[in-house]
Amino acid sequence: MSRSPEISPSKPIGKILVVDDEPVICRSCVRVLAPEGYALTTTESGREGIEKGSSGEFDVVIVDLKMPDVDGMQVLQRIKEKQPDVEVIVITGYSAVSSVVKAMKVGATDYLPKPFTPDELSVVVNKAMDKRRLVEENRGLKEKLDKKFGFENIVGQSKAMQEVYTLVRKVAPTNTTVLIYGESGTGKELLARAVHFNSLRKHKQFLPADCSALAPTLLESELFGHVKGSFTGATTTKPGLFELADGGTLFLDEIGNISPETQGKLLRVLEQGEFKPVGGTELKKADVRLVAATNRNLEEMSGEGTFREDLFYRINVFPITLPPLRERKEDIPTLAWHFLRQKCEETGKKIRGFAPEAMNLLVNASWPGNVRELKNTVERLVITAEGQMIQPDDLPERMRNVTACPGHIPVPRTNEELKEVKRRLRDAAVDDLERAFVLDAIERNDWNITKAAQETGIQRPNFHALMRKHGIHRPSS
Numbered sequence: 001m002s003r004s005p006e007i008s009p010s011k012p013i014g015k016i017l018v019v020d021d022e023p024v025i026c027r028s029c030v031r032v033l034a035p036e037g038y039a040l041t042t043t044e045s046g047r048e049g050i051e052k053g054s055s056g057e058f059d060v061v062i063v064d065l066k067m068p069d070v071d072g073m074q075v076l077q078r079i080k081e082k083q084p085d086v087e088v089i090v091i092t093g094y095s096a097v098s099s100v101v102k103a104m105k106v107g108a109t110d111y112l113p114k115p116f117t118p119d120e121l122s123v124v125v126n127k128a129m130d131k132r133r134l135v136e137e138n139r140g141l142k143e144k145l146d147k148k149f150g151f152e153n154i155v156g157q158s159k160a161m162q163e164v165y166t167l168v169r170k171v172a173p174t175n176t177t178v179l180i181y182g183e184s185g186t187g188k189e190l191l192a193r194a195v196h197f198n199s200l201r202k203h204k205q206f207l208p209a210d211c212s213a214l215a216p217t218l219l220e221s222e223l224f225g226h227v228k229g230s231f232t233g234a235t236t237t238k239p240g241l242f243e244l245a246d247g248g249t250l251f252l253d254e255i256g257n258i259s260p261e262t263q264g265k266l267l268r269v270l271e272q273g274e275f276k277p278v279g280g281t282e283l284k285k286a287d288v289r290l291v292a293a294t295n296r297n298l299e300e301m302s303g304e305g306t307f308r309e310d311l312f313y314r315i316n317v318f319p320i321t322l323p324p325l326r327e328r329k330e331d332i333p334t335l336a337w338h339f340l341r342q343k344c345e346e347t348g349k350k351i352r353g354f355a356p357e358a359m360n361l362l363v364n365a366s367w368p369g370n371v372r373e374l375k376n377t378v379e380r381l382v383i384t385a386e387g388q389m390i391q392p393d394d395l396p397e398r399m400r401n402v403t404a405c406p407g408h409i410p411v412p413r414t415n416e417e418l419k420e421v422k423r424r425l426r427d428a429a430v431d432d433l434e435r436a437f438v439l440d441a442i443e444r445n446d447w448n449i450t451k452a453a454q455e456t457g458i459q460r461p462n463f464h465a466l467m468r469k470h471g472i473h474r475p476s477s
Contacts, residue, residue, distance in 0.1 A: 012039035014129045015057060019049030019075060020064040020091060029062060032118040033125060046070030054082035059132045060125060062112075064091045065099055073103060080107040085135055087128040091116075154190050155338045158328040158424065164191070164320060171318050172198035177270070179255075179315050180293040182322030185372030188293035189253060191322060195291055196249040204248030207241045211252055216259035221278045224265065230279020242275055246286045255315070256296040256307060263308045270314050290315065325367040325374065330424040332363045333432045335371060339378035340390075341471055349382055352443055353436050357392045365399045435470040438463070442472070 016038050018029045026042035034040055041058070043049050046067045053061045053075070061079055065072035076088055090103045093114035100111050109128045112120060154161070171178055172195050180188045189208060196206040214222060217231070225240030241250055252258075258266065269275045270290060274283045292315050299316075301307035325332065336354060344351055354362070367373050377396070385394045392400055437456075441463075445451040453463035466472075 013037040014059040014132070015039045016041070016125065017049065017053055017058040017061045018042040018063075019046060019053065019061065019067075019072070020044065021046075021067045021069075022064070025064065025091070028118075029121065032121050036122065036126075038125070046072065046075050049075050050078045053079035053086065053088075056083055056086075058086060060087045060089065060109075060128045062089045062091060062125070064093075065103065066093060073099075073106065076103060076106050076108060085132075087132050089124055089128055154187060154194055155335050156328060156331040157334060157427075158323075158331045159420070160323040160328050161331060164322060167318075167320050168194055168198065171195065171320075173200060175289050177289070177315050177317045178291045179298075179317070179319045180291065180322060181295075181319060182293065183295050183324045183370055185370035186322040186324060187371050188322060189251060191320065192249075192251040192291040192293060196251075196289075199249070199289070201248050201289060205245045206249045206251065207245045208251040208253060209241055210254060212254040212257040216262055217278075219258060220262050220265065223262070224269075224275045224277050225280075225284075226278035227280045230277075234279070237277075240275075240277060242269060242286045242288055243284060245288045247288075249289045249291055252290065252292045254294060254296075255292040256294040256298055256301060260308065263311050267308065267311045267314060270311075325370045329363055330427070332367075332374065333359055335374055336362055336378055337432075337435055338471055339375045340382060343379045343382040347382060349385075350388065350443075351382060351385060351390060352388045352439050354390045354432075355392065356432075358390050358395060359432060361392055361395055361399050431470070434466065435472070438466050438470060438472060442467075 013036070016029070016033060018026050018040060020026055020029075020042075021044045023044060026044065030040050030042065041052065043052060046063075046069045049061070049063060050070065052058070053063075063072050063075050063079075065076075067075075072090060076090060079086060079088060084107070087109040088107065090100070090108045090111045091114060092099055092103075092111060103111060109131060110124050112124055154165075168191065178192070178195055180191055182188045182191075192208070193206060196202060209219075209222060211219060221231075221234075221238070221240065223240050223242055225238050225243055226234050228234055228237045265275065269286070269288070273287065274285045276283055298307050298312050302309040302312040325335075333354075336359065340351060340353070343349075362374070362377075369376075381390050381394055385391075438452075441452040441456045442449065445455060449463060449467075450460055453460040456463070458466070
């Protein structure tokens with residue numbers, strides 16, 4: 001026999017399912033736990049307990065091990081198969097330790113021997129809920145970390161970017177040195193972080209160093225460390241990035257700017273895994289994976305003698321080229337929406353999107369600063385725009401003067417290329433319209449997803465799928 005939730009607070013601290021063939025036990029659980037703020041559902045059927053407990057609706061399931069229709073151990077096993085993260089507390093009226101031990105091995109969180117007091121029930125349930133919250137918090141933190149540094153933060157569905165993703169997925173699990181080529185602003189550090197956070201070293205340090213930001217002597221100290229008194233201002237002994245990144249990944253941005261002397265020391269580290277701090281006499285060892293990046297042609301530089309040829313071949317093991325934004329214009333709408341959402345969440349502004357004319361101007365801009373320039377432009381638009389939609393007049397004047405025309409799209413040379421360009425342009429236009437459609441429905445219904453789905457005639461799971469596809473989240477209040 002099943003029952004509806006006896007007490008369901010408007011904002012319950014947790015949802016509990018009680019599966020017990022004794023009505024008195026079900027009522028006791030409700031009487032003790034409902035006043036604490038839990039929403040409870042009870043059932044006296046083991047079969048129904050399996051169905052409800054496997055739905056993913058509940059945080060904690062309390063199940064009796066001895067029931068007439070389905071054995072409680074079977075209920076426990078079936079629920080854990082479907083919902084391994086749900087916390088299950090077993091009730092046993094038998095003094096035999098073996099049944100409890102077996103339940104714990106199957107996945108029970110805790111147990112309650114009959115008869116139990118209200119305090120004992122409360123303590124065990126609260127302990128299980130604390131564990132449940134901790135698991136959810138850890139999962140949330142991991143998802144945020146993966147999202148921040150994983151592929152999700154490198155936006156782009158163009159063929160060129162898909163090829164980049166494929167290369168990263170292949171090389172990330174290895175210890176191979178990676179060299180990223182790309183113009184300024186294409187997102188080389190983001191790609192380097194994706195390599196690290198999809199590797200076996202992801203739990204160790206990822207340390208970046210801009211080789212163009214420091215003088216040669218300072219860069220050498222930054223990389224290899226120094227001992228006290230080795231130069232003016234060296235008042236303490238300081239470890240370098242190679243030492244700090246031991247077991248992890250070191251990212252050297254604009255590696256083509258390092259001096260010939262530092263190039264030699266870098267080569268020694270890569271070949272022998274050892275280095276000497278500035279002013280030091282003892283060699284140190286470090287297990288570091290190197291990911292380097294440059295916007296220069298290192299092969300030409302090695303031919304000219306401005307970059308060591310042996311170092312070039314040592315770091316050019318697995319090259320990846322990030323295409324400039326002008327060569328993947330079909331990604332601009334997706335990128336613009338991505339940056340718009342980020343800035344709206346940060347500022348609390350509610351901007352629904354881009355007017356088609358404004359998006360057309362963004363797509364046809366030249367973007368010499370690549371993705372970084374687009375990001376900065378969208379952030380400025382969010383701050384300065386006064387309406388709910390970004391209009392052409394909101395854009396910088398230099399962009400408003402650009403005439404949108406097909407000539408800004410690379411001209412295909414074969415029929416297959418023509419078909420591919422047409423498909424990508426259609427997909428980009430459909431994505432833009434689809435995102436605006438979803439946002440408009442949500443805004444009309446004050447972010448009530450159920451109502452928005454009903455109004456548009458789309459099933460709620462499919463509506464959620466569209467939201468995920470376009471990265472739509474409720475703006476921060």
